[in-house]
Amino acid sequence: MLFQVEMTVKLPPEMPAERAAEIKATEKAYAQELQRAGKWRHLWRVAGSYSNVxxxxVEDNAELQELVSNLPLFPYMAISVKPLCRHPSSICEDDA
Ligand SMILES: O=C(O)C[C@H]1C=CC(=O)O1
Structure with missing residues (x-):
């Protein structure tokens, strides 16, 4: 199942810079692991913001919940999820 997930990061201003850098590094490693595993198919920065689309x-809603809630930045993100299905006019062969 494909999902569009939009994440907007809001770190508390009082968080020490070293702690923020540590969380971001752990997040990056986890995000890249999920991309290599084929679970995180696209990762785009929304220009001009600290958001991504x-x-x-994933297999189902439960797997999405597990992967997203394990993101180190999860406590500091507003997340919105949209389920996707194949568009009847799409010629993309790798669409689900
Ligand atoms: O920077 C972000 O958009 C938040 C998050 C998503 C992947 C990652 O490495 O950090």
Missing amino acids: SIFD
Whole structure:
């Protein structure tokens, strides 16, 4: 199942810079692991913001919840999720 996930990061201003850098580094490693595993198919920065638009390819809602809630930045993000299905006019062969 494909989901569009939009994440907006809001770190508390009082968080020490070293702690923020540590969380971001752990987040990056986890995000790249999920991309290599084919679970996180697209990761795009929304220009001009600390937000991303992503496409996840997971078994079901429960797997999406597990992957997203394990993100180190999860406590500091506003997240919105939209389920996707194949468009009848799409010629993309790798669409689900
Ligand atoms: O920077 C972000 O958009 C938040 C998050 C998503 C992947 C990652 O490495 O950090």
